[in-house]
Amino acid sequence: MDTIDPDQRGSGTAVLLADTLDCPSRPVLDLLGSKWSVLIILNLAAGTCRFTELRKAVTGITPKVLTANLRGLERDGLVSREIFAEVPPRTEYSLTPLGESLLVPYKAVQDWAWEHWGTILERREGQSATRPAAG
Amino acid sequence: MDTIDPDQRGSGTAVLLADTLDCPSRPVLDLLGSKWSVLIILNLAAGTCRFTELRKAVTGITPKVLTANLRGLERDGLVSREIFAEVPPRTEYSLTPLGESLLVPYKAVQDWAWEHWGTILERREGQSATRPAAG
DNA sequence: CCGTATCCTGTAAGATACTG
């Protein structure tokens, strides 16, 4: 592997992170990074939700997109869906233990965001770039 | 706000995360989540890199995309670019302190990935979904 | 209430070729 040479820098951080290139961080970031999933998971973290409740809570999401996200999260074992055969129909979504474990890395991202996001926004004002503005 | 009712669940986690809905976690996740940025930052974490070095290290990236990502990271103050007016030309990219601070949330994601990603992959095998497979 | 079904759009990214 010639991707990284930890000796190039004295810091211990580099060594720590060299391995990450072989680890599945990227797919997990895809998982976390999809536009709505974080809001869905955060809402579910506050308690079980029905479809329409989520739809209201996650402002702006369309039913199609909400369904798609929920199905994906369910497939990955992060969210569980319980269907009640009643009239009118009822479906309840909640976080699985695996889904709840995601709150830990979320927290780290959140902490970083609170501390540094303002700095980035300041920089962006009056600048332009090819890269997405992320918001 | 009626987006979340922390009292719905006894757990302390919910209260902790209720605030996150108002915080800039999402844009930061966009920042981290762009397909290549994590690999770029991780490589730069190991030491200063020239354009071509990054191109080799980040396997599969095209120069256009690499440039676009680097410009965005530079705009946001995560990466600095130093140009040497020499022949042949030389440009060196490195992480700013702000960029290095990103390694902390990365680490949290990475830890989660190592612990739980296998579980998710197992679940995905033999299943299909509307959601992107993320890898 | 809980979704599906279509159609459409925006944009990151890929392929390829070229320049200071």
Next chain:
DNA sequence: CAGTATCTTACAGGATACGG
């Protein structure tokens, strides 16, 4: 070496309407 210039593709997401 360090990029830029086009063109094209893939796909999450948006708008809107309908079905069980």
